[in-house]
Amino acid sequence: MTVISKKMCMLGDFGVGKTSLIRRFVERQFSDRYLSTVGVKISRKTVHLKDVQTEKEQELKLLIWDIEGHTKFKSISPAYLQGSSGVLVVADLTRQETIDHLGDRIQEYREINPHGQVAIALNKSDLLEEEEVLEMKNKLNLPEAILGVYNTSAKTGNNVDTIFQELAYKLWLTNC
Amino acid sequence: MSENSSPQNPKAEAEAKTESSPSSPQDPEQLEGLFNLMSDLQIALANSPNPSKQGNLTDKGKRKLPPPPPPPSLMKARGSRQEAAGKRQEEGGDREELEEFLQTSEDDDPTPLPPLPSALSELEVSAQEQLPLANPEDEGEIVEIQAETIAESPREQFPSAKKSSSLSAWLYGEEVEETEETVERLRLLLLDLLLEENLSANNSNQEAPSFNEATQRQIAKIDRKLHDPATLGKLIFPVFGELLRRKIAQSPQEVIEIFVPLIASIVEERGREDKAAMSKALAGVIPGALSKQIGDAPDEVIQAIAPAIGRSIKEQVRLDKDAMVDALYPVIGNTISKYMGEIIKSINKQVEDAFSLQGIYRKFRARIRGVSEAELILTQSVPFAVQAAFLIHKDSGLVIAEAQKADAQALEADMMAGMLTAIRSFASECVPQDGKTSELTEVDYESFQIVMEVAGYCYIATVTQGEPPAGFYTKLRNTLSAIILNYSYGELIDKYNGDPSMIPRAVYELLESLINNPIEEVKTKKKRRPFGVLAIALFLFIFVGIPWGFFTYRQQVAHGLERQVMAALLSNSELAFYRINAEAKRKTVILNGQVPSDRLRQQAENIAVSLAPSWQLRNEIVTVGLPTDPDRLRQEIQRQSLVFNQLPGVKITVRYDETKGNVIVEGGISQNENSEKIAETFEKIPGVNSVLLTLNERPVPSQERICFDRGGITIARQEINNKLLPLADYLKENPDLKLRIIGHVDNSGEAQLTEDLAPRRAVVVRQVLRNAGIASNRLETTKGDLQLPPGVTQNDPLWVNRCVRFEEVKMASTQAN
Numbered sequence: 001m002t003v004i005s006k007k008m009c010m011l012g013d014f015g016v017g018k019t020s021l022i023r024r025f026v027e028r029q030f031s032d033r034y035l036s037t038v039g040v041k042i043s044r045k046t047v048h049l050k051d052v053q054t055e056k057e058q059e060l061k062l063l064i065w066d067i068e069g070h071t072k073f074k075s076i077s078p079a080y081l082q083g084s085s086g087v088l089v090v091a092d093l094t095r096q097e098t099i100d101h102l103g104d105r106i107q108e109y110r111e112i113n114p115h116g117q118v119a120i121a122l123n124k125s126d127l128l129e130e131e132e133v134l135e136m137k138n139k140l141n142l143p144e145a146i147l148g149v150y151n152t153s154a155k156t157g158n159n160v161d162t163i164f165q166e167l168a169y170k171l172w173l174t175n176c
Numbered sequence: 177m178s179e180n181s182s183p184q185n186p187k188a189e190a191e192a193k194t195e196s197s198p199s200s201p202q203d204p205e206q207l208e209g210l211f212n213l214m215s216d217l218q219i220a221l222a223n224s225p226n227p228s229k230q231g232n233l234t235d236k237g238k239r240k241l242p243p244p245p246p247p248p249s250l251m252k253a254r255g256s257r258q259e260a261a262g263k264r265q266e267e268g269g270d271r272e273e274l275e276e277f278l279q280t281s282e283d284d285d286p287t288p289l290p291p292l293p294s295a296l297s298e299l300e301v302s303a304q305e306q307l308p309l310a311n312p313e314d315e316g317e318i319v320e321i322q323a324e325t326i327a328e329s330p331r332e333q334f335p336s337a338k339k340s341s342s343l344s345a346w347l348y349g350e351e352v353e354e355t356e357e358t359v360e361r362l363r364l365l366l367l368d369l370l371l372e373e374n375l376s377a378n379n380s381n382q383e384a385p386s387f388n389e390a391t392q393r394q395i396a397k398i399d400r401k402l403h404d405p406a407t408l409g410k411l412i413f414p415v416f417g418e419l420l421r422r423k424i425a426q427s428p429q430e431v432i433e434i435f436v437p438l439i440a441s442i443v444e445e446r447g448r449e450d451k452a453a454m455s456k457a458l459a460g461v462i463p464g465a466l467s468k469q470i471g472d473a474p475d476e477v478i479q480a481i482a483p484a485i486g487r488s489i490k491e492q493v494r495l496d497k498d499a500m501v502d503a504l505y506p507v508i509g510n511t512i513s514k515y516m517g518e519i520i521k522s523i524n525k526q527v528e529d530a531f532s533l534q535g536i537y538r539k540f541r542a543r544i545r546g547v548s549e550a551e552l553i554l555t556q557s558v559p560f561a562v563q564a565a566f567l568i569h570k571d572s573g574l575v576i577a578e579a580q581k582a583d584a585q586a587l588e589a590d591m592m593a594g595m596l597t598a599i600r601s602f603a604s605e606c607v608p609q610d611g612k613t614s615e616l617t618e619v620d621y622e623s624f625q626i627v628m629e630v631a632g633y634c635y636i637a638t639v640t641q642g643e644p645p646a647g648f649y650t651k652l653r654n655t656l657s658a659i660i661l662n663y664s665y666g667e668l669i670d671k672y673n674g675d676p677s678m679i680p681r682a683v684y685e686l687l688e689s690l691i692n693n694p695i696e697e698v699k700t701k702k703k704r705r706p707f708g709v710l711a712i713a714l715f716l717f718i719f720v721g722i723p724w725g726f727f728t729y730r731q732q733v734a735h736g737l738e739r740q741v742m743a744a745l746l747s748n749s750e751l752a753f754y755r756i757n758a759e760a761k762r763k764t765v766i767l768n769g770q771v772p773s774d775r776l777r778q779q780a781e782n783i784a785v786s787l788a789p790s791w792q793l794r795n796e797i798v799t800v801g802l803p804t805d806p807d808r809l810r811q812e813i814q815r816q817s818l819v820f821n822q823l824p825g826v827k828i829t830v831r832y833d834e835t836k837g838n839v840i841v842e843g844g845i846s847q848n849e850n851s852e853k854i855a856e857t858f859e860k861i862p863g864v865n866s867v868l869l870t871l872n873e874r875p876v877p878s879q880e881r882i883c884f885d886r887g888g889i890t891i892a893r894q895e896i897n898n899k900l901l902p903l904a905d906y907l908k909e910n911p912d913l914k915l916r917i918i919g920h921v922d923n924s925g926e927a928q929l930t931e932d933l934a935p936r937r938a939v940v941v942r943q944v945l946r947n948a949g950i951a952s953n954r955l956e957t958t959k960g961d962l963q964l965p966p967g968v969t970q971n972d973p974l975w976v977n978r979c980v981r982f983e984e985v986k987m988a989s990t991q992a993n
């Protein structure tokens with residue numbers, strides 16, 4: 001069985017936890033230290049997928065492009081987004097403005113990849129009470145055709161595997 | 177002078193200062209002149225200006241800067257002068273001129289500005305306002321004198337003075353030179369000062385002194401004096417500094433305005449006169465000024481120096497290339513060394529086989545392949561190989577297909593492709609070339625490079641080693657073209673979905689061919705050669721080929737000899753370490769290289785001569801204090817220390833301090849002459865700067881004494897280790913030695929404690945030595961010695977008595993016994 005490769009990106013404001021989510025997913029680790037990403041860093045993880053209906057199985061190699069976070073002063077180079085099949089747009093639940101920017105980020109991605117899969121991670125859920133998280137989630141006003149919104153925590157690992165797995169699965173099914 | 181001494185009068189203050197200060201630079205003689213003049217003027221004071229002329233003057237003085245505001249003393253004096261006015265109706269022309277001066281110093285508005293600044297500011301206003309006032313018709317005579325004196329005055333002092341000979345121009349104030357103005361101004365100023373003094377001094381005189389002819393002459397004299405720039409200069413010189421200082425304190429802006437137009441020419445002039453002094457004066461401030469300016473307005477500085485930088489670098493390279501290279505090395509060192517390595521390699525090779533068969537073969541091959549000879553040389557000096565080839569999707573950076581060399585460690589294709597793609601997008605975004613997209617085609621590492629060939633939707637990245645020959649680029653291009661032309665249909669590559677199984681097998685094969693056969697063979701078109709060419713070829717063979725062949729043969733012989741000499745030099749243990757080159761040409765063997773001593777130089781020469789007795793020899797080897805190879809040096813040092821440790825009584829350890837080139841010798845020796853020998857030997861080793869000896873004058877082991885506790889016969893562990901075991905070694909090293917072992921007891925009655933203590937101690941020691949492998953027939957014990965051991969006195973501590981000592985006995989002598 002050949003391994004299919006897919007490129008996916010991480011998008012979001014600086015410091016929301018993109019690198020941390022990848023680290024949790026790929027290396028199963030978390031650190032409190034903040035080392036801001038410069039440019040882009042590429043990570044790789046192969047996930048095993050199984051279609052429950054057709055019983056089909058597939059190995060999918062995710063090439064995850066951890067792109068430097070948006071700041072007020074610098075938006076990212078669109079070239080990094082090219083050719084990616086999916087994106088994980090990340091916001092920090094403790095910083096409202098990063099949630100407000102989610103729409104912009106999605107828009108940005110869609111301009112380059114109109115058919116790309118988009119999932120949203122509301123990260124650092126461990127810092128909030130569950131009701132608060134839910135409330136935040138309900139307040140969200142996002143465009144249709146979003147794969148899903150997950151509250152994640154790179155620290156506890158909550159929903160991290162799920163969100164990557166879901167995205168990978170979708171990438172395989174749509175195969176674009 | 178009571179008014180003058182009032183503190184509100186700055187001038188009075190200043191004067192007091194200059195007079196009281198012993199360090200004031202005033203020349204006493206000049207001061208005297210000033211005083212003389214003052215006293216002269218005291219008389220002239222009676223001749224206060226005619227007030228009727230004041231209005232006249234103010235009309236004309238419209239160009240004047242703020243006039244000298246009269247100090248209090250002057251205000252008072254004014255009254256007295258006006259009183260005297262009536263009496264001065266019929267005064268002569270020369271007197272009138274003085275009156276003019278006096279007037280100028282007190283006319284105009286009464287704004288109570290301090291007097292000095294105004295006087296100075298007047299320097300700026302030309303004399304033209306005042307001199308024409310002094311009626312020229314009346315004063316022709318004086319003016320003439322004045323002109324003369326100015327003309328005579330030394331030029332250095334008043335460089336423009338000669339121009340004043342244009343009398344009319346000067347008189348009517350047309351194009352009056354600055355210097356003249358200045359002089360005139362100073363003159364006025366001085367008068368102002370003097371007048372003030374005199375007025376205040378005369379203030380008490382209610383009655384104006386009577387006027388007479390003598391006074392008139394006096395005035396004329398003074399006036400002339402004042403017109404003579406030299407005199408005036410003399411007079412004004414001592415106070416000038418003070419004047420300036422005060423003016424600057426009061427209104428710096430004005431002073432600046434005065435000096436600004438002059439500064440540039442002053443600096444220029446001074447620079448021309450004495451460049452060194454000027455440089456010295458400026459040297460201190462320029463670095464500071466520059467860094468300040470770089471901080472304040474970097475762009476300006478950059479613009480100012482940018483055009484010069486290229487030329488400075490060129491000049492610096494011309495002056496001292498090495499310094500420049502050193503400065504740049506940290507930045508471009510790798511590039512250079514890599515480049516130089518390649519060049520040197522290729523040049524070596526080129527030189528080596530310029531006329532060899534291989535050279536001809538290469539030329540031949542170059543012709544066949546259609547590649548330049550130089551390229552071929554390069555290719556041969558660094559073996560070119562393709563480690564891996566990847567076909568990468570341009571947008572996503574996903575690997576479409578890959579091929580890697582089987583024997584090497586596999587490269588992480590995914591990661592590399594991803595990072596390369598990221599770098600490519602980064603690079604093309606950072607280096608926008610006016611609308612054109614520029615592609616990254618090569619990434620160069622220390623030992624390998626990534627060569628890329630880019631098409632529309634994909635690119636090939638190859639990891640290569642060595643300098644890629646032109647043929648490789650052709651091959652790369654051809655491969656990519658083939659892939660695109662044959663397999664890029666149906667969006668297979670354009671919309672690559674990450675599934676490598678979709679990619680046809682042929683694409684892999686194309687990439688593999690890049691690795692296995694990386695250089696495209698270019699087929700040269702065959703040309704029809706006319707018969708004439710053959711004739712020419714024959715001619716060439718006869719007249720060029722044959723002599724050239726002979727020459728080549730001789731080259732071969734020379735090469736053989738070179739190799740022979742080099743091999744001989746290398747097999748010589750002493751010379752092998754130094755890189756000596758032998759070159760044989762035209763019946764001469766040339767040796768060059770560097771050795772640390774003349775002896776070695778000669779040795780190399782001898783070797784060469786013995787191998788090529790019929791050849792001439794040129795020995796170009798230089799003897800220098802070479803930085804020696806530390807490893808070799810260490811070996812040599814170790815070898816020497818082993819030799820020394822063989823000597824009886826020598827136990828040394830030798831370290832080498834590479835940073836200082838020091839040899840450090842530690843340990844013990846028994847004979848003093850050995851230490852000198854050690855130092856000498858190590859110093860002789862080339863590369864050793866100095867020898868540090870920290871040696872204990874250790875006795876020969878047989879001179880040691882073994883100590884015991886009171887009444888005891890057990891030997892302490894350290895006594896065995898430090899004394900008896902070395903002694904055993906010593907005996908083994910000197911097989912013709914026998915030992916007599918003598919026990920001692922102290923004289924505190926120890927002998928009564930235990931019976932036969934002294935002989936028993938000797939026996940114990942003997943046992944230890946026997947255990948250490950010394951034959952018992954070499955160890956003779958005695959009955960013991962109840963005397964003090966030799967060298968020990970009654971005053972020594974008791975424990976030195978409780979010992980066993982040894983005496984060496986030569987085998988031969990014992991046998992004789």
Ligand SMILES: Nc1nc2c(ncn2[C@@H]2O[C@H](COP(=O)(O)OP(=O)(O)OP(=O)(O)O)[C@@H](O)[C@H]2O)c(=O)[nH]1
Pocket residue numbers: 012013014015016017018019020021031032033034035036037038067068069070123124125126127152153154155156
């Ligand atoms: N408590 C908590 N802290 C988190 C979580 N995820 C990330 N952090 C912390 O947030 C900081 C930023 O995390 P990064 O992963 O570096 O953020 P980033 O989005 O990669 O930042 P940029 O590289 O600048 O774009 C770090 O100090 C992390 O430890 C989380 O789920 N919970």
Ligand SMILES: [Mg+2]
Pocket residue numbers: 018019020035036037066067068069
């Ligand atoms: Mg990051």
